[in-house]
Amino acid sequence: MAKRIFNFNAGPSTLPLDVLKIVQNELLDYRGTGMSVMEISHRSPEFDEINESAMALTRELMGLDDKYHVMFLTGGASTQFALIPINFAADGKKGAYVDTGTWSTKAIKEANILGGAHLAGSSKDNEYRYIPKIADLDVPSDSAFLHITTNNTIKGTQWHETPEFAGVPLIADMSSDILSRQIDFGKYAMIYGGAQKNLGPSGTCLVVMHDDLLQKCKDGNPSMWDYRTHAAKKSLYNTPPSLTIYIVKLVLEWIKGQGGLAAVEKTNQSKKDIIYGLMDQYPDYFKGTAKKDSRSWMNITMRLPNEDLEKKLIADAKAAGFGGLKGHRSVGGIRVSLYNAMSLEGAQKVAAFMEEFKKVNS
Amino acid sequence: MAKRIFNFNAGPSTLPLDVLKIVQNELLDYRGTGMSVMEISHRSPEFDEINESAMALTRELMGLDDKYHVMFLTGGASTQFALIPINFAADGKKGAYVDTGTWSTKAIKEANILGGAHLAGSSKDNEYRYIPKIADLDVPSDSAFLHITTNNTIKGTQWHETPEFAGVPLIADMSSDILSRQIDFGKYAMIYGGAQKNLGPSGTCLVVMHDDLLQKCKDGNPSMWDYRTHAAKKSLYNTPPSLTIYIVKLVLEWIKGQGGLAAVEKTNQSKKDIIYGLMDQYPDYFKGTAKKDSRSWMNITMRLPNEDLEKKLIADAKAAGFGGLKGHRSVGGIRVSLYNAMSLEGAQKVAAFMEEFKKVNS
Numbered sequence: 001m002a003k004r005i006f007n008f009n010a011g012p013s014t015l016p017l018d019v020l021k022i023v024q025n026e027l028l029d030y031r032g033t034g035m036s037v038m039e040i041s042h043r044s045p046e047f048d049e050i051n052e053s054a055m056a057l058t059r060e061l062m063g064l065d066d067k068y069h070v071m072f073l074t075g076g077a078s079t080q081f082a083l084i085p086i087n088f089a090a091d092g093k094k095g096a097y098v099d100t101g102t103w104s105t106k107a108i109k110e111a112n113i114l115g116g117a118h119l120a121g122s123s124k125d126n127e128y129r130y131i132p133k134i135a136d137l138d139v140p141s142d143s144a145f146l147h148i149t150t151n152n153t154i155k156g157t158q159w160h161e162t163p164e165f166a167g168v169p170l171i172a173d174m175s176s177d178i179l180s181r182q183i184d185f186g187k188y189a190m191i192y193g194g195a196q197k198n199l200g201p202s203g204t205c206l207v208v209m210h211d212d213l214l215q216k217c218k219d220g221n222p223s224m225w226d227y228r229t230h231a232a233k234k235s236l237y238n239t240p241p242s243l244t245i246y247i248v249k250l251v252l253e254w255i256k257g258q259g260g261l262a263a264v265e266k267t268n269q270s271k272k273d274i275i276y277g278l279m280d281q282y283p284d285y286f287k288g289t290a291k292k293d294s295r296s297w298m299n300i301t302m303r304l305p306n307e308d309l310e311k312k313l314i315a316d317a318k319a320a321g322f323g324g325l326k327g328h329r330s331v332g333g334i335r336v337s338l339y340n341a342m343s344l345e346g347a348q349k350v351a352a353f354m355e356e357f358k359k360v361n362s
Numbered sequence: 363m364a365k366r367i368f369n370f371n372a373g374p375s376t377l378p379l380d381v382l383k384i385v386q387n388e389l390l391d392y393r394g395t396g397m398s399v400m401e402i403s404h405r406s407p408e409f410d411e412i413n414e415s416a417m418a419l420t421r422e423l424m425g426l427d428d429k430y431h432v433m434f435l436t437g438g439a440s441t442q443f444a445l446i447p448i449n450f451a452a453d454g455k456k457g458a459y460v461d462t463g464t465w466s467t468k469a470i471k472e473a474n475i476l477g478g479a480h481l482a483g484s485s486k487d488n489e490y491r492y493i494p495k496i497a498d499l500d501v502p503s504d505s506a507f508l509h510i511t512t513n514n515t516i517k518g519t520q521w522h523e524t525p526e527f528a529g530v531p532l533i534a535d536m537s538s539d540i541l542s543r544q545i546d547f548g549k550y551a552m553i554y555g556g557a558q559k560n561l562g563p564s565g566t567c568l569v570v571m572h573d574d575l576l577q578k579c580k581d582g583n584p585s586m587w588d589y590r591t592h593a594a595k596k597s598l599y600n601t602p603p604s605l606t607i608y609i610v611k612l613v614l615e616w617i618k619g620q621g622g623l624a625a626v627e628k629t630n631q632s633k634k635d636i637i638y639g640l641m642d643q644y645p646d647y648f649k650g651t652a653k654k655d656s657r658s659w660m661n662i663t664m665r666l667p668n669e670d671l672e673k674k675l676i677a678d679a680k681a682a683g684f685g686g687l688k689g690h691r692s693v694g695g696i697r698v699s700l701y702n703a704m705s706l707e708g709a710q711k712v713a714a715f716m717e718e719f720k721k722v723n724s
Contacts, residue, residue, distance in 0.1 A: 005396030009403050012604060020390055020398055027386040028379070034367030035685065036382055038563035038609070041371050043691070074436035074565070075586060078600035082584035110584045196601055201400035203436070203565045203603030222444035222472045224437060238440035239558055241565030241603060242374060247400070323397065329405070 006346040009324030010153050010299060010337045011176065012196040019250045038243040042236055050246050051234060057252035058208060061261055062185040069214055069231040071207040072245050076194045077103070077175045080205060081110035083225055084147065084171060084190075089115055090218040093144040096120035096168070098137065100148070101128035101155040102330065103173060107147060118143060128155040130291040139165045145189065145213075146170050151177035153197075154328040156301030156335070157294040162187050169213050177298045178206065179255060180340055181265035189213040195244065197298070198340045200251045203244035255340065264340055271338045271347035272297040278351050285358050289333065300336040301327060310334055313357055322350050368708040371686030372515050372661060372699045373538065374558040381612045381703075400605040404598055412608050413596060419614035420570060423623055424547040431576055431593040433569040434607050438556045439465070439537045442567060443472035445587055446509065446533060446552075451477055452580040455506040458482035458530070460499065462510070463490035463517040464692065465535060469509060480505060490517040492653040501527045507551065507575075508532050513539035515559075516690040518663030518697070519656040524549050531575050539660045540568065541617060542702055543627035551575040557606065559660070560702045562613045565606035617702065626702055633700045633709035634659040640713050647720050651695065665695040672696055675719055684712050 007014035030037040033046060040046050055070040062068075073079070089095050089111065097108045099122040111117035120139045121132035139146050146168050151158045153176040162184065163170065169189030178193040185191060190209045196202035207227070214231055223229045229237050235245075258264055276295060279286040279302060289301045304310045310333060314326050327333035338347060369376035392399040395408060402408050417432040424430075435441070451457050451473065459470045461484040473479035482501045483494035501508050508530050513520040515538040524546065525532065531551030540555040547553060552571045558564035569589070576593055585591045591599050597607075620626055638657060641648040641664060651663045666672045672695060676688050689695035700709060 002390035003394070003396045004391065007397050007401055009397075009401065011601065012401055012403060014401050015398065017390070024386055024389040027389070028364035028382055029366065032365070033685075034365045034683070035369050035371075036377065039369055039371065039374055039376050041374060041686065042564070074438070074603075075441070076436070076600045079437070079586045082586055106585075110586075113582065113584050194601060201603075201605045202404070202601045203606055220475065222475050223468075224441045224444055224472075238438045239373065239556060239564045241436075241563075241606065243563040243606065244565055244603065321396070323395075324403065 005321045005323045006342070006350060007323045008335070008337045008342065008346075008350065010197075010328065010335060011194070012202050013324070013337060013339050014341045015200065015247075016251065016254045016341045019247065019254050022250055023247060037246045040242070042239055042242050047242055050242075050249050051236070051240070054245055054249040054252060055234065057249065057256060058206065061179055061252065061255060062191075062208065064185055064208065067211050069209050069211065071209070071227070071230045072204045072235045072240060072248070073207050073230060074204060074241055076202070076205050077173050077192060078106065080173070080192045080207070081107040082114065083227070084145070085111045085114040085117075086221055086225060087217045087227055088169075088213070089144045093142060094118045095145045095147055095171075096139045096143040097147045098122070098132060098149075098163075099124060100131055100157060101152045103152065103154075103175070104147070104149040107149070107173065120146060123157075128152065128157065129289060130294040131157050131159050134161060134163045137163060139163075139168055141165070141167060143168045147173070149173045151175075151296055151298050153299050153337075154331060156288075156290040156296045156299050158296035158298065160293070169210075177296070179261060179264070180268050180298060182261045195248050200248035201244050203241045204248060206248070251341075267344055268297050268338065268340065270344055271342065272300065274347045274351045275300045275336050275338070278355060282358055285362065286354065289331075298338060300338065301331070301333060303333040307332070309361055312361065313354070316357060317350070317353060320353055322353060325350075367683045367685045368704070368712060369685050370697070370699050370704065370708075370712065372559075372690065372697060373556070374564050375686070375699060375701050376703045377562065377609075378613065378616045378703045381609065381616050384612055385609060399608045402604070404601050404604050409604055412604075412611050413598070413602070416607055416611035416614060417596065419611065419618060420568065423541055423614065423617060424553075424570065426547055426570065429573050431571050431573065433571070433589070433592045434566045434597045434602060434610070435569050435592060436566060436603055438564070438567050439535050439554060440468065442535070442554045442569070443469040444476060445589070446507070447473045447476040447479075448583055448587060449579045449589055450531075450575070451506045455504060456480045457507045457509055457533075458501045458505040459509045460484070460494060460511075460525075461486060462493055462519060463514045465514065465516075465537070466509070466511040469511070469535065482508060485519075490514065490519065491651060492656040493519050493521050496523060496525045499525060501525075501530055503527070503529055505530045509535070511535045513537075513658055513660050515661050515699075516663075516693060518650075518652040518658045518661050520658035520660065522655070531572075539658070541623060541626070542630050542660060544623045557610050562610035563606050565603045566610060568610070613703075629706055630659050630700065630702065632706055633704065634662065636709045636713045637662045637698050637700070640716060644720055647724065648716065651693070660700055662698040662700065663689060663693070663695060669694070671723055674723065675716070678719060679712070679715060682715055684715060687712075
């Protein structure tokens with residue numbers, strides 16, 4: 001029996017134990033082939049089934065039709081920060097970006113290297129503690145696209161409404177909240193996310209793109225940077241990260257098996273309510289860093305009364321079997337990441353631990 | 363006991379069983395952390411040890427000092443086809459390329475999208491059955507670099523000498539023969555290769571680059587496309603494909619455990635001698651497609667007297683426990699891939715099978 005901790009890492013992060021057990025059981029012989037899944041050809045019927053299933057499950061869970069292309073690319077969201085402007089911000093048209101902290105700041109930086117970005121809104125004025133109001137955004141009607149980061153892993157904020165501007169395709173980096181609750185994915189022209197939070201191991205970036213946007217890709221880019229290459233070849237233009245895609249497919253099956261996004265949302269809501277409930281009970285001890293109306297369901301960030309207490313909580317938690325509670329190195333503090341694979345039990349137990357810690361250390 | 367076949371796939375390809383068993387054993391709990399290796403943070407001491415070991419082992423096996431940067435990137439060799447010209451073919455200086463078939467042709471295609479390539483040599487005149495002679499190459503002394511593909515998976519050819527042109531940095535795509543024998547890696551300014559043949563699963567591309575070349579990277583590219591980003595951050599600028607890098611590190615340890623490249627070379631030499639020996643014994647039946655002086659040690663390509671026999675051999679072989687013998691879809695025929703992880707026993711047994719097949723089907 002393998003020892004397992006409650007793992008609150010922000011990414012790479014905890015995965016469903018049932019998925020890991022399947023990977024383990026099939027590792028030397030993938031379903032009677034006599035090969036590991038990582039030893040089979042990406043042109044084989046076995047991998048084709050994995051790839052097709054992963055694409056179909058993505059569409060099914062998102063409630064999208066086949067006007068959306070599903071791609072499993074590489075280079076993480078960080079590569080998308082460059083691919084989006086080189087494909088879509090052509091002919092002098094810029095993308096509009098909302099800056100909600102580290103990751104959107106990075107996306108804007110890359111766009112500026114590649115011809116410029118229009119700043120549609122920002123919460124930098126208050127250390128990115130909130131999501132700007134949609135009514136306050138400045139999105140020119142001729143913008144190439146509007147780019148948002150739906151969940152901000154480091155700052156602990158999340159968009160709870162979808163900004164819509166007629167004629168402006170909406171592009172979202174959903175790396176840290178993809179498939180965590182029900183939203184209208186059909187409002188987005190492009191959704192992308194590194195797999196390493198809600199989808200699987202690191203090593204692939206899911207890109208879901210409406211065909212209308214795909215057709216706007218600029219000509220003249222290298223093959224690997226043109227989304228049309230990957231859409232046409234179903235991510236098999238070159239050798240894909242097949243082991244990673246296989247695990248992503250198992251995670252998608254696991255999400256479906258939980259009851260899809262309706263069920264996942266219900267559990268995620270309960271999990272975040274437990275932690276935020278504790279913080280609201282003791283607001284002078286567990287001091288949330290995000291404004292209440294912008295709180296993330298996925299990454300709950302807080303400061304304790306002082307740094308020594310933070311260090312002690314992280315150390316005591318580790319000893320008690322709760323890992324990954326340290327805030328991002330750029331902001332410090334405590335962060336409780338509650339991705340899909342974290343159980344309700346894990347949230348309950350860490351909350352009980354934190355409450356007890358407060359009693360002992362006040 | 364898992365069923366295992368002899369897997370002659372050209373990539374993704376067979377991996378050492380000992381490595382797969384370690385992955386399997388550690389899959390739910392990586393060395394007492396209570397987490398799978400794919401669930402741990404890429405900023406943790408555990409992953410840092412994996413990454414540092416993989417870099418150090420690469421240098422050790424190649425006999426290189428720390429003037430060489432070792433990077434584990436993503437996007438495969440196909441992404442390098444674009445990154446090389448955008449970083450090094452600046453200021454009107456072009457790269458010189460030798461075209462030895464499919465993969466070098468693709469590298470040239472991407473260079474042409476990005477400002478042009480100088481054709482230093484080609485074996486297209488004879489269906490890429492040979493490697494051009496070094497004396498016949500046309501490499502202008504002001505070339506930004508010289509690019510070669512050391513082993514040609516599809517055409518079954520391999521460079522057996524290293525081209526050296528004073529003042530012209532040598533860049534090699536070694537995807538399909540990296541770490542398969544002793545060569546003077548110090549003659550190369552840059553070595554790169556997709557992991558999925560000799561190094562591990564697909565999903566990472568090893569890039570080894572001398573610091574002199576690194577310093578020539580052109581300014582103004584997006585962060586992810588500038589090698590200096592990755593060299594400075596030891597491949598951790600963004601979340602790396604950590605599961606894949608972990609397995610690559612285990613494969614590097616396995617190579618070292620075999621006795622390093624001297625021992626691996628000896629085995630690989632014996633393996634290819636067995637198959638080419640059979641072909642030379644029956645040259646009208648097992649008709650090699652590569653010229654003798656250009657034969658690959660890694661991918662042995664041949665045609666049988668007719669296509670029906672080829673189909674029958676592939677089917678009979680599969681039934682007898684030998685997989686992956688079908689030639690690339692672009693050329694047909696039979697291909698015996700003999701990467702490091704294929705055992706001497708596998709080469710002996712498939713040769714015996716082939717000889718028996720000839721006796722029965724002549």
